[in-house]
Amino acid sequence: MKIKSIKGVKDILPGEIEKWQWVESVAHMIFSRYGFKEIRLPIFEYTHLFKRSIGDTTDIVEKEMYTFTDKGGEEITLRPEGTASVVRSYIEHKMHGQNPLTKLYYFGPMFRYERPQAGRFRQFYQIGVEAMGSPSPAIDAEVMTLLIEFFKELGLNDLELQINSLGCKECRPQYREILKSAIQSHLGELCSNCNQRYERNPLRVLDCKVPRDGEIAKDLPKIKDHLCSQCDQDFAQVQKFLDSINTPYTINELIVRGLDYYNKTTFEVIAKTGLGSQNAVCGGGRYDSLVEDFDGPPTPCFGFALGMERLISILPEEKLQGLEQRPDVYLVCLGDEALKLAFPITHQLRGVGLYVEREVEGGSMKSQMRKANKLASRFTLIIGENEIKNKQYVLKNMDDGEQWEVAADTLAEAIQSRIKSLE
RNA sequence: GUGGGCGUAGCUCAGCCGGUAGAGCUCUGGAUUGUGGCUCCAGUGGUCGCGGGUUCAAAUCCCGUCGCUCACCCCA
Structure with a gap:
C-alpha cells in the first residue's frame, strides 16, 4: 500500500510557495492601509457554530462538513469557512467594547467534503476580511475597494465585480x-x-x-x-460610492449566495478567463444579524472571502518572475582543505546577512559551477589550494563572467560591496 | 451523489489493428587536467496503476477495481 495524500488536498511545494508568500505579503500591505488587523483563528470549532451561522439546510452543512466526535464526546467540525469563527471570537472577546468598528482579516485552510475539480479542493485556503460594527453603505464600498486595490496590486485585471442586494430581514x-x-x-x-x-x-x-x-x-x-426603501437607498449609495472613484461593476441579480447569513449587499468577483466553471475568485457581502444571532450586541457586518488557489492560478506570468530568491554566493571548494574551510566561511558570510549556498560533496569544479548556475547564484567564491595558500579567493560574477581576487581577511566586505555595486 | 476523459521513466508524452518499451526534458560523466550557461557524445532511470480473463505471446484486446482529472451540483 503506497503512501499517499488524501483526495482533494495538495502539498504546496517550493517553486509554488513563493507565489503564496507574495500574495500574502501583498494582502498584509494593502489591508493594513485600510486599518485591518490580522486575526489567527482555530481551524476547528464546535459543530453547532457552523450549523447555526451557515444554515442547517445549506449544502455546506448538510453534506460537506468534516465533523467528528472528539475524545471528550464533543461534536467538532473542521471549519468550512472563516466568518463564523470571526463572529464567535468577536463576541467571546467582547471586541464591540473596544472599538465601535472592528476591522479584521484572516488567512488559512478551510475544509469541505466535495468532489474535487478545477479550482475546488477539500482543503483550500481563503483570505477573509470582515468589517464589524457599521451598517453604513460606505463600509460596503470601502471593503470592496480594498479588494479591488488588492487585485490591482497583484496585476489582475481580467476580473469583474458583480453586486446585488438581497434585502434585509424586513x-x-x-x-x-x-x-x-x-x-x-x-x-x-x-x-x-x-x-x-x-x-x-x-x-x-x-x-x-x-x-x-x-x-x-x-x-x-x-x-x-x-x-424596502432603506435597502433600496443603501444599495444606491453603495453604487454611488463605487461610481465616485470609477470602480467598474455590474449588477447581477442572480447572486444569491449559498450561506444563510447574508443580507443586503452581496457581491462576487468573477475571473473572466483562466478558471473553469469555478470562476468565483471572491464572494461576500453583508451579514447584519449574525452577531446578534449568537447573543452578541447588534453588530451589522460586511465581509468577504477569497479563494487562494483560484487567485494564484490566474496570477499574470510577468508578476511571477523573480519571486524565487537567488543565492548571493555559492562556495566552490576544491580539495578536502577547502571543504573544511568552507564551513566557517559560510557561517561568517551568512552572519552578515548574505544568502550563501556551499558545496558539500566536493566533485569536479565543472560540476560545482553547474550547481551554482542551476541555483542561479549571483556569485561564486572559488576556494582551492592556491587560494588558501595565498589567502586570496576568487570571486566570480555569474551573470557576466567577470572575476576578481579578494583577500581572505576582508572577504565579507568585498562581497557585500560587489553586490551593492549591482543594485 | 451523477456523467465524460485519462493512468507507460523524476517530469511531459509517443507506442495501443497483439511479438515482452521509446523520445524530449531532468540527473551523472565526458569532449574542455581548476571555471557554469550553448553544442555534441555516453550513461543512470520502467512491477507499462492494480487484479483477473482471452492468447503460443498482452503496455496493446475484454472484464473488474483503484487513482487522477474535467463537468453537473455547490461554492472561494
Missing part, C-alpha cells in the same frame, strides 16, 4: 413569498432541482442553468423591485 421574507407564489405555477415545467429549490431556497431558481428554466426565471419577480 423585505427579503416578503419577496421570498412573492417569488414562491410566482414559481408555483411553473413547478411542472421546472427541473427537478428547481422543484427542490422552490421549498428550500427559492432564490436559487433564478440562477438555474437548465435553459428552459432560465427562460422562465427571466419573467419571475426581481428582488430589486421588492426592496
